[in-house]
Amino acid sequence: MDSAPDSAPESERSGPSDGTDYTQVQESAEFGELRSTYRSFAFPLTVGFIAWYLLYVLLSNYAASFMATKVVGSINVAFVLGLAQFLTTFLIAVWYSRFAASKFDPKAAAIKNRLEGDA
Structure with a gap:
């Protein structure tokens, strides 16, 4: 059985047909x-957020008395950090969206336009 990619019919090939x-x-x-x-x-942002979460x-788990410290009324440190x-x-989602719009999208659009221009 021949398994060379060129021997497969066009309709069975994976990838772009252009x-x-x-x-x-x-x-x-x-x-x-x-x-x-x-x-x-x-x-870096992912590592930072994971460190913050951990x-x-x-x-x-290990500083229950600190986390139980009251901040205002019945609101404690654990609640404040949980909301944080x-x-x-x-x-992070807003920052990523703005960063992507200003840095990623123009570069990706340039690559896409070059590819579509070549087609």
Whole structure:
């Protein structure tokens, strides 16, 4: 049985049928810059948020007296930090959206326009 990709009928091949070489696009400096920009934003932010979340979990487990400290009325530190988790998540989403609109989207659009212009 011949398993060469060129021997399969056109309808059974996977990938784009327009003949675009996406491997070449992936290896381009333009795409590398886009990927680098994404990684330099997303990775540190992800690590920071996970550390912040783990701090909250560890404090909840091992510093119960601290977390039970009253802040205002019956509101304690655990409640405030729990709400801060939600606030942090929302702020990261807004920050990412704005960063993506200003940094990622123009670079991705340039790559897309170049590909569509070549087609």
